[in-house]
Amino acid sequence: MKRFLTMIVAVCAIFAASAQHPMVTLSHNGELSFFTDITALNSAVEKAITGDIIYLSDGVFLLQGNKLTIPRDKRISIVGNGYKSYIMGTVLVIRDINTPDSDVPLFDGVRMDLLKFDDDDNLLHYEGSSAIQRCWIADVKLGYLAGKNITYDKCYIENYENGISGLDPSYTVFKNSKVKPSSDTYRFTAINCNVYNVYEYPSKLISCIVTASPSGGYAANSPKIINSVLDRTITDDRATLYNCYTFECNDTSLLLDENMDCPLNLEELGYLGQDGTVVGIYGGEYPFSENPSLPSVDTANSSVEYDAENNKLKVNITVKAD
Secondary structure, X not given: OHHHHHHHHHHHHHHHHHHHOXXXXXXXXXXXXXXXXXXXXXXXXXXXXXXXXXXXXXXXEEEEEEEEEEOOOXXXXXXXXXXXXXXXXXXXXXXXXXXXXXXXXOEEOOEEEEEEEEOOOOOOOOOOEEEEEOOEEEEEEOHHHHOOEEEEEOOEEEEEOOOOOOOOOOOXXXXXXXXXXXXXXXXXXXXXXXXXXXXXOOOEEEOOEEOOOOOOOOOOOOOEXXXXXXXXXXXXXXXXXXXXXXEOOOOOOOOOOOOOOOOOOHHHHOOOOOOOOOXXXXXXXXXXXXXXXXXXXXXXHOXXXXXXXXXXXXXXXXXXXX
């Protein structure tokens, strides 16, 4: 029993130590490298090559010079543990037509202050696809330089700027997300999202909750808004609406929804999307979560037992989806 207790204490000490110091793990062809220095993420990216995956523990990850650059010759993936994996500083991703595609997402389950794209000569010649999922990003700059096929899924983006008006709306797609486009954001597609500050240039919004445009309305060539709920102040004759429900922020008869700037309760209203679900981030096949994480242990269906006869632990762990 004494040996057993000693082992338990040792395991707890290991977990306590790892909790105090955020860890970066680099996976290359199944081989793992571990980084725990103060700018561990910079060190891992410097060593990584195309196809590698970098895993982040919980914690705040400081950057050398307050900046992390993912160069044009590296198509890697950075995977965190939800919003608890916080990259503090500027993350610059450089794109190029010669950068190969990858099946893994560019970012998955991390929080960032600033995500900025570049392609060295600003010509939008990167043809590949990118996915950013389950991330909380305070600011996205030059989003159009991410390439011609980028999807943000289950993300919370406080400010998004793509910076060019001549885009095809299909280049940038938001799904199951909260996003606040800036005045320099043009042409995008949003599906099952909460969208704030829709400005004047053509986009397509499907099954979304849309708040008032700060610019006072849409331009003549306005977005198409389909199967959505939106503030009545933006539904003038220049907006193309299909199967939409409109509301006013001063309608006090509606219950307050904590995720909205205005009082609104879609379930009480009985307003459903065409797929039979509530529109916005609460509907769709994969509802939005503000606390995304990697698959976690299902404690109700997991157990740890001590086999005294063989002096061993019997561990049964069941993992549940995020």
